[in-house]
Amino acid sequence: DQQVKQNSPSLSVQEGRISILNCDYTNSMFDYFLWYKKYPAEGPTFLISISSIKDKNEDGRFTVFLNKSAKHLSLHIVPSQPGDSAVYFCAALVASGTYKYIFGTGTRLKVLA
Amino acid sequence: KAGVTQTPRYLIKTRGQQVTLSCSPISGHRSVSWYQQTPGQGLQFLFEYFSETQRNKGNFPGRFSGRQFSNSRSEMNVSTLELGDSALYLCASSQIPDRANYEQYFGPGTRLTVT
Numbered sequence: 001d002q003q004v005k006q007n008s009p010s011l012s013v014q015e016g017r018i019s020i021l022n023c024d025y026t027n028s029m030f031d032y033f034l035w036y037k038k039y040p041a042e043g044p045t046f047l048i049s050i051s052s053i054k055d056k057n058e059d060g061r062f063t064v065f066l067n068k069s070a071k072h073l074s075l076h077i078v079p080s081q082p083g084d085s086a087v088y089f090c091a092a093l094v095a096s097g098t099y100k101y102i103f104g105t106g107t108r109l110k111v112l113a
Numbered sequence: 114k115a116g117v118t119q120t121p122r123y124l125i126k127t128r129g130q131q132v133t134l135s136c137s138p139i140s141g142h143r144s145v146s147w148y149q150q151t152p153g154q155g156l157q158f159l160f161e162y163f164s165e166t167q168r169n170k171g172n173f174p175g176r177f178s179g180r181q182f183s184n185s186r187s188e189m190n191v192s193t194l195e196l197g198d199s200a201l202y203l204c205a206s207s208q209i210p211d212r213a214n215y216e217q218y219f220g221p222g223t224r225l226t227v228t
Contacts, residue, residue: 032215043219099209100169105155
């Protein structure tokens, strides 16, 4: 039972354009969401997060949008840069009790120069 | 502050053998989680330890086990290795629930190859 899904395994975007990465979830108990970026041969690094009480969080070129009614979140990168080419994972968390993180399968973003 | 460290970085084992991986969390972090990453499967949660107690467990067979020491360092062990255990094993530490900072900080991983 995949509670967090990233249905697009890969995405290619031209440099300077917007990259939109999507993530769907099924568990309405999730109350915190995070995005991680992963380069080959490295561990994932934290990018941005959002609480379920918000619908948008922005940090520089990165913005995360949360649509609770649709159980959908998205990560926008504007403008996209070649250095953004990596695998992006979304993760969800019930921020109480056992604090178990559920990760999606990842989306490989390629930004073309 | 030093990041999460994992040893060894690379490991080659034969089917049927056992392996122990080590993780040192960021100083002050008491929660340590382990994940398995394989192509197309994302990060599959193995287990999480907090103050030497296993607090969470994923859907992996009993061949996968772990422990945490009083200094928060953690080890995971895989016994009777199978070819399908070949993967990148990632360790992550966090401050929850000591602080309401939900970020997990990952180590570089241990690449395990089973032949």
